[in-house]
Amino acid sequence: MSFTIEFQPTGQRLVAEEALTVLAAARQAGLQLRSDCGGEGTCGKCVVRFIEFPPDLPVRPADERHLSARQLSQGYRLACSAVIDRPTQLFIPPESLPAGQVLQTGTSHKQLSIDPALRQMNLQAKAADLHNLQADFDRIRDLSREEHLTADMDVLRELPDLLRRNAWRVNLIMRGSRLQHVTPQPLSPLAGLAVDVGSTKLACYLLDLENGELLAVIGLPNPQVMFGEDIMxxxxxxxxxxxxxxxxxxxxxxxxxxxLVELTKQSGLEPIQVAEVCLVGNTAMHHFYLNLPTGGLAVSPFVPVASGAQLTPAPQIGLSGMPGMLAYTPPVIAGFVGSDHLAFLLACGFGEDQRVRLGIDIGTNTEIALQKGERILSVSTASGPAFEGAHIRFGMRAAPGAIEHVHLDGGRFTCEVIGDTPASGICGSGILDALGELRAGGLLNQRGRLDKNHPLVKLDAQGKPYVTLAAGNSEDRPITLSQQDIDQVLLAKGAIRAGIDVLMDALKVSAQEIDEVLIAGAFGSYMLPAQAIRIGMLPEIPLQRIRAVGNAAGLGAQMMLVSQTTRRQAEALAARIEYLELTLYPDFEVFYANGIRA
Amino acid sequence: MSFTIEFQPTGQRLVAEEALTVLAAARQAGLQLRSDCGGEGTCGKCVVRFIEFPPDLPVRPADERHLSARQLSQGYRLACSAVIDRPTQLFIPPESLPAGQVLQTGTSHKQLSIDPALRQMNLQAKAADLHNLQADFDRIRDLSREEHLTADMDVLRELPDLLRRNAWRVNLIMRGSRLQHVTPQPLSPLAGLAVDVGSTKLACYLLDLENGELLAVIGLPNPQVMFGEDIMxxxxxxxxxxxxxxxxxxxxxxxxxxxLVELTKQSGLEPIQVAEVCLVGNTAMHHFYLNLPTGGLAVSPFVPVASGAQLTPAPQIGLSGMPGMLAYTPPVIAGFVGSDHLAFLLACGFGEDQRVRLGIDIGTNTEIALQKGERILSVSTASGPAFEGAHIRFGMRAAPGAIEHVHLDGGRFTCEVIGDTPASGICGSGILDALGELRAGGLLNQRGRLDKNHPLVKLDAQGKPYVTLAAGNSEDRPITLSQQDIDQVLLAKGAIRAGIDVLMDALKVSAQEIDEVLIAGAFGSYMLPAQAIRIGMLPEIPLQRIRAVGNAAGLGAQMMLVSQTTRRQAEALAARIEYLELTLYPDFEVFYANGIRA
Known part of the structure; x- marks a missing residue:
């Protein structure tokens, strides 16, 4: 038995040999469906539509929980529950595809220090003869005046033939006194790849190692979302x-x-011109890209295998560019404070002066660092994925169709939606706005409860209150925000605020003393500081001191790619950052209880 | 079509699918036949006997050149010429098997300096908990007090599980500040393998790295003899x-x-306990074991790829013991002066004082070094394989059945044979003796011609003179020495003598000034210094100054295996040795012409 499954609108096909879930089939066909819960049937994000289907297409309990009767009758099902065992055509709504998200790779411009680990040297040797019997490598070494030059076997294996084919001319690509590769001609440019490996997206930058020029940028979804939206x-x-x-x-x-291949293609280079890689990521990503065991990160006390910077032969971690290519991976700080946070702090100049600075990278885990004088303290707080749209009925990432801003004016909601499209959900910044507006409009009390007596608050079939923000993109799917959604958001912002407050308490810093607040990531770019302060996510800090820095981690990765000095600086910064375990902080529960108040 | 070929007396079998030579069949069956000429039909060493054969078993020109009519009628053929295409039983005479040779691995006892590259450290760490969140590796690093400890990915991958399985106890095996491997318990012993990779034999030593104790020794034939007896x-x-x-x-x-596996078995160890390897060999062997291109060594001007010492991950060259095992390969001096010669000079203390010393390693290429004061000069001379038995009608290695000494007494030859067996050939030291006796007895003149008028000198069918030394092991196979054999030997000893004379000339040393002559290898052990001087292979040096040192290269390899100090000493010695290209030396032809005089 074999049958074909076809996915629309992309047209991808899979020939299957036995029954399987749609989610599994999509994975095998190379399609990444949203699956925040890892296929457990609890998140309801992996909605697909059967294009032609029998009247008895099964409806599973998970389908009933997440889909309306009308959707069920139109052939909508959850991909994780639906099992297919015959030729099938499926339609994937854009909301179910993380690939549709808006990827942000832009960074603010910071002057790169150029001090690459690699350099080129072009040499013309004399041919060997009876009067000149030096070994090939020794001849090159002496000519390079690098007395202690060494080379891997792979380079030694290539050298003799290259010298003789190329009339004894050779271009050396050296890492310090180590000969990494030999080519007939100088490589122009000599390129390097920096990647900010996020849990949901990969921001990939191709740079000229010798002058720091950005040659090309690509943003890709992290394909691991197939195996679960969140890191845990x-x-x-x-x-x-x-x-x-x-x-x-x-x-x-x-x-x-x-x-890597695509970036070189865009820049008119060959992959072999990519001589070095720099990868940053949270600690789980760090372990995933280095293929280190993740058992210690999966359970308390959440301990990494190793925290230090590594230089790893790229083929050992599945990357290939120039033979001999190494991957530089900067240090991680703790189980939940990774090298992406380090890269962010580095790019923002933490450790370079003694100003009071707060750095926040909001995500499922939010990493926060506070600098005061010589000290830099960091925490990680389990803010949950609410701001990324998970665990929120109509939550979604900052993608076309997402409500990014909400205004309550004259008794009705007005929404700003990303892209020229009807609203299909609400992203983090929209949620933040909504919360502030609900609170200001008196729909939400200080304990975070919706006022059931307010005319804009409706009750659902179970008698639970909710508000409708927008009509949505199909008549039976208005975008709502429920009490449960609001609870999730309050827990998230409370976790972040508690983290900030603990840091301020630990370093005896008041809100007014904070010189600068730097907020990283896509959410930080969409969020309005005033809204964040209004709902109490941030303390009362003058607005002009709050700055969104976009993908500063990506910038930090680029800085480390092209400069050994910057790497040493990052390693020194990592050694200075003190990790503070929030749950052990005295009266943490009180900080948290204060934080979640609406 | 498929048919079975069986080799006696070992019983090895091969199922073949198409016609092939016996030599090829033997190789495929894993049998190493002698094949000095590389299967060209010119050396006549690969004699086999067809056990049952048709009357019309072909006789090829090469068979006629090397085998008697009686041998041909008994089914003897050369393995390189005979083609088989049907089920066949073959008998392999011991003379055709290099595996039968006497392998010499014994060395004189020299105190080893113990300073291994690896050391063990056994640690008990504290379990990670919320108050103690260090990364696993960082925890071990701090406990080891090796501030700059680093580790390969492979070690990092093993560490977390090992720590947790082993109640946070771990044994570190470190190379300087590099963590090479982790084990639950200390390894006792921590072993290392030293190999003298000769062109014809491999002398393999297993040592305790921590105290230098020799745990086991094995001598093996170099299996490359399948592809040709000599290096070229x-x-x-x-x-x-x-x-x-x-x-x-x-x-x-x-x-x-x-x-490696056999040595560990003999010592009751596991291969995983072998933590390091040291390999020495001539420059061709050096390139073969490192899998470096040998093109430069195959043609003039005979240039190596690289001469320096290397530390290579053992799996890269096909060796496996402890994960992370490295192979140390000391420097080579020139295209025909390898690291085995360096190891020999090192073991004999060259470079440690300023005495006048001559070191000679006799083989197909004979390497000779002369030390005087601060200078050490080396040459390589193409002495040919005559002393190893090749190109000599009845030549063979120093194996059972080989005539090792010859006396001419009262008008007849008396021979000493290795082992309790009739003579089947003559080895290098026997040839040396024979030459001296022929010259002393007046059978050979100064120009190296046999006196056709002497009663012991016979003429063959072509009228060429020869002498019969012994009856041999079968009635129609007496052991003879022909004019052609004598020519080969004179060329060989002439090449050696010319090398010595050039070195003495270059450093202005007279024979009487030489404090010590050290002769390496099996041939050196069997050879009598007086005979070598009598035939002019060595200058007139007082006999008590001449010493056979056996496999000193093997001892040198062991010394370098267990001591980093010795490695640095060897590398410094290599840098001091000046290679002298004989063919460019003024009047070399005159030195050579003088050398070959009988």
Whole structure:
């Protein structure tokens, strides 16, 4: 038995040999469906539509929980529950595809310090003869005046033939006193790849190593979302066995390798011109890209295998460019404070002066660092994925169709939607706005409860209150925000505020003393500081001191790619950052209880 | 079509699918037949006997050149010429098997300096908890007090599980500040493998790295003899293509790996306890074991790829022991002066004082070094394989059945034979003796011609003179020495003497000034210094100053295996040795012409 499954609108096909879920089929066909819960049937994000289907197409309990009767009658089902065993055509709504998200790779412009680990040297040797019997490599070494030059076997194996084919001319690509590669001609440019490996997106930058010029940029979804939207789901998947752990490593590295090839193509280069890689990511990503065991990160006390900077032969982690290519991976700080946070702080100049500065990278885990004088303290707080749209009925990422701003004016909601499209959901900044407007409009009290007596607050079939923000993109799917959604958001903002307050308490800093607040990531760019302060996510800090820095981690990765000095600076910065375990902080519960107040 | 070929007395079998030579069949069956000429039909060493054969078993020209009519009628043929295309039983005479040779691995006892590259450290860490969140590796690093400890990915991958399985106890195996491997318990002993990779034999030593104790020794034939007895034949084979070059690398490394496994078995260890390897060999062997291109060594001006010491991950050259095992390969001096010569000079204390010393390693190429004061000069001279038994009608290695000493007394020859067996040939020291006796007895004149009028000198069918030394092991196979054999030997000893004379001339040293002559290798152990002087191979040096040192190269390899100080000493020695190209030396032809006089 074999049958064909076709996915629209992309047209991808899979020939299957046995029954499987739509989610599994999509994975095998190379399609990444949203699957925040890892395929458990609880998140309701992996909606697909059967294009032609029998009247008795099964309806599973998970379908009933997440889909309306009308959707069910139109052939909508959850991909994780629906099992197919015959030729099938499926339609994937854009909301179910993380690939549709708006990827942000832009960074503010910071002057790169150029001090690459690699340099080129072009030499013309004399041919060997009976009067000049030096070994090939020794001849090159002496000519280069690098007395202690060494070379890997692979380079030694190439050298003799290259010298003789190329009339004893050779271009050396050297890392310090190590000969990494030899080419007939100088490479122009000599390129390097910097990647900010986020849990949901990969921001990939191709740079000229010798002058720091940005040659090309690509943003890709992190293909690991196939195995669970959030990191804990992926860590849990990796613990199932070696095969599963390797799978997570491999899909990630395949995407990075594809990015490398695509970036070189866009720049008119060959992959062999890519001589070095710099990868940053949170600690789980760090372990995934280095293929380190993640068992210690999956359970308390959440301990990494190793925190230090590494230089790893790229093929060992599934990347190939120039033979001998190494991957530089900067240090991580703790189990939930990764090298992406370090890169962010580095790019923002933490450690370079003694100003009071707060750096916040909001995500499922929000990393926060506070600098005061010589000290830099960091925490990680489990803010949950509410701001990324998960665990929120109509939550979605900052993608076309997402409500990014909400205004309550004259008794009705007005929404700003990303892209020229009807609203299909609400992203983090929209949620933040909505919360502020609900509170200001008196629909929400200080304890975070919706006022059931307010005319804009409706009750659902179970008698639970909700508000309708916008009509949505189909008549039976208005965009609503429920009490449960609001609870999630309050828990998230409370976790962030508690983290900030603990840091301020630990370093005896008042809100007015903070010189600068830097907010990283896509959410930070869409969020309005005033709204964040209004709902109490941030303390009362003068607005002009709050700055969104976009993908500063990506900038930090680029800075480390092209400069050894910057790497040493990053390593020194990492050594200075003190990790503070929030749950052990005295009266943390009180900070948290204060934080979640609406 | 498929048919079975069986080799007696070993019983090895091969199922073949198409016609092939016996030599090829033997190789495929894993049998190493002598093949000095590389299967060209010129050396006549690969004699086999067909056990049952048809009356019309073909007789090829090469068979006629090397075998008597009676041998032909008994089914003897040369393995390189005989083609088989049907079920066949073959008998392999011991003389055709290099495996039967006496292998010498014994060394004189020299105190080893113990300073291994690796050391063990056993640690008990504290378990990670919320108050103690260090990364696993960082925890171990801090406990080891090795501030700059680093580790390969492979070690980092093993560490977390090992720590948790082993109650946070771990044994570190460190190379300087690099963590090479982790084990639950200290390894006792921590072993290392030293190999003197000779062209014809591999002398393999297993040592305790921590105290230098010799745990086990094995001597194996170099399996590359399948591809040609001498180095030039193998180099020529390697130039046929990448496959052939790899084949030479692989058969060699397979044998060394087998030796590693066998040595550990003999010592009651596991291969995983072997933490380091040291390999020495002539420059061709050096390139073969490192899998470096040998093109430069195959043609004039005979230039190596690289001469320096290397530390290579063992799996890259086909060796496996402890994960992370490295192979140390000391420097080579020139295209025909390898690291085995360096190891020999090192073991004999060259460079440690300023005495006048001459070191000679006799083989197909004879390497000679002369030390005077601060200077050490070395040459390589193409002495040919005569002393190893090749190109000599009844020549053989120092194996059971070989005549090792010859006396001419009262008008007849008396021979001493190795082992309790009739003579089947004559080895290098026997040839040396014979030459001296022929000259002293007046059978040979100064120009190296046999006196056809002497009663002991016979003429063959072509009228060419020869002498019969012994009856041999079968009635129609007496052991003879022909004019042609004598020519070969004179060329060989002339080449050696010319090398010595050039060195003495270059450093202005007279024979009486030489404090010590050290002769390496099996031939050196069997040879009598007086005979060597009598035939002019050595200058007139007082006999008590001449010393056979056996496999000093093997001792040197062991010394470097267990001591980093010794490695640095060897590298400094290599840098001091000046290679002198004989063919460019003024009036070299005159030195050579003088050298070959009988």
């Amino acid at each position: 789901a992926r860590l849990a998947y990796a613990q199932k066995g070696e095969r599963e752990a390797l799978e997570l490593h491999h899909v990630l590295m395949q995407s990075i390798q594809q990015a | 034949a193998r180099l020529a084979y390697a130039q046929k293509g990448e496959r052939e070059a790899l084949e030479l690398h692989h058969v060699l490394m397979q044998s060394i790996q087998q030796a």
